[in-house]
Amino acid sequence: MGLLLASGLNALAADKPDSEDLIAQGKYLATAADCGACHTSPDRGAPMAGGYAIHSPLGDIFASNITPSKVSGIGDYSEQDFARAVRDGINKQGQHLYPAMPYTSYSRITDADIHALYAYFMHGVQPVDTPAPQTHLPFPFNIRASMALWNRLFAGNTPFTPTPGVSDDINRGDYLVNALEHCDTCHTPRNALMGQDNGKALSGGSLGSWYAPNITPDRNSGIGDWSDADLTQYLMTGHVSGKAQAAGPMAEAIEHSLQYLSDADIRAMVAYLRQIPAVDTGATRPRDGYGQPSASELSLRGQTDNIDAGWQVFSGSCANCHQADGQGNRFYPSLFHNSATGADRPDNLIATILYGVHRNVNGEEIAMPAFGPQAHFSERLSDQQIADVSNYVLKNYGNPQLSVSADRVRVIREGGDKPLLAKITSPASLLIAAIILLLIVVLLVVLITKKRRQHGAK
Secondary structure (H helix, E strand, O other), X not given: OOHHHHHHHHHHHHOOOOOHHHHHHXXXXXXXXXXXXXXXXXXXXXXXXXXXXXXXXXXXXXXXXXXXXXXXXXXXXXXXXXXXXXXXXXXXXXXXXXXXXXXXXXXOOOHHHHHHHHHHHHHOOXXXXXXXXXXXXXXXXXXXXXXXHHHHHHOOOOOOOOXXXXXXXXXXXXXXXXXXXXXXXXXXXXXXOOOEOHHHOOXXXXXXXXXXXXXXXXXXXXXXXXXXXXXHXXXXXXXXXXXXXXXXHHHHXXXXXXXXXXXXXXXXXHHHHHHOOOOOOOOOOOOOOOOOOOOHHHHHOOOOOOOOHHHHHHHHHOHHHHOOOOOOOOOOOOOOOOHHHHOOOOHHXXXXXXXXXXXXXXXXXXXXXXXXXOOOOOOOOXXXXXXXXXXXXXXXXXXXXXXXXXXXXXXXXOOXXXXXXXXXXXXXXXXXXXXXXXXXXXXXXXXXXXXXXXXXXX
16 A cells, blocks of 8 residues: 555544554554564564563663553553654653664654554553563663663654655655664664664665675665566565575564565565665675586585585585585575575575574475574584585585685674674773773872872972
């Protein structure tokens, strides 16, 4: 539906407060906002009851209970309280929320949609009186008031207004991409203080162990070589043969949100992504443009001398599903013409091996076993083994210019690169800073005492 039509439906529903139509509209908006992906625990948790641990570079942040429970949830929130939490990141108690809750994007949600969301959460969700685990980040991030300064620097808090002179589809797509679906929070790079670098919007961003790629229309660095049909299919299913398969956070977004959007809303998102500024991040070839079938696995069978360590892992753990030549089949994707193996960084390939692939689309479970710490039905591989098989796959099927070390696998296993903010506030850094400050104070005391003595001697 177009943005104007959606607004009209909201206004019509608002004439009948908390009507079934309004609650249904709120449920659709909550799905589009992907609330359930974080606020519903994957371990058979009750809908919106919280408890899901969001792994951030600063520590685990637990999603709260947002059912209408007056004991453990948001049952005593007024609509104004609800709007303030969603848009400003401040709960009823006046505590600042952490931006793992994407209020920086939700700040653009319109008043009418806030009203529908409130009706849904208050009357369309079952209350659950079980409290969610509390978040305990290390000092200084446990001081929630510090978020006030961060918000002044990086939170816009400006409701969406349509752009004049563009189509309803593009405006609706803008609203979905940058407000409800909050694609910008993952796909936009962040600065040293973890604020979004909106000058390079949607050009790729680190998500801990995973990397959200460039989705601007640049031909090599982004999705400029994707057709409208490709983009539509990917958003709805997470799979496009010869291009990409969704894993990690993107698989969650498709499973819990995108697959349920209307055809019109998916079309609007595609229309919007087509016309945003293209950002060239230096790629010389599209990430789905690398590789070809390889006879390497077959040719190395039977060798006993100078065995390739990567081939050994590939032959024993990968070839049976992805096929010896890497072309895949109906259930498992090709390893060439694959955005995970053809990207200009190996993070998603490593993370896929470590954590596997899990998404449920249209009732069909798509799964690849994990070979890292969560391995249950497959062999648990060491960092060196994952580096070896990654290099084998890159050399034979993907981007041969990349090389993976065991140290890089360890970093991805431990949650990815630490941003500068996490490094300078780590316990070791704070201890060093405290020691330096103490030495400066001691030195100043010595100099002042010496000067006073000299003055006294005169």
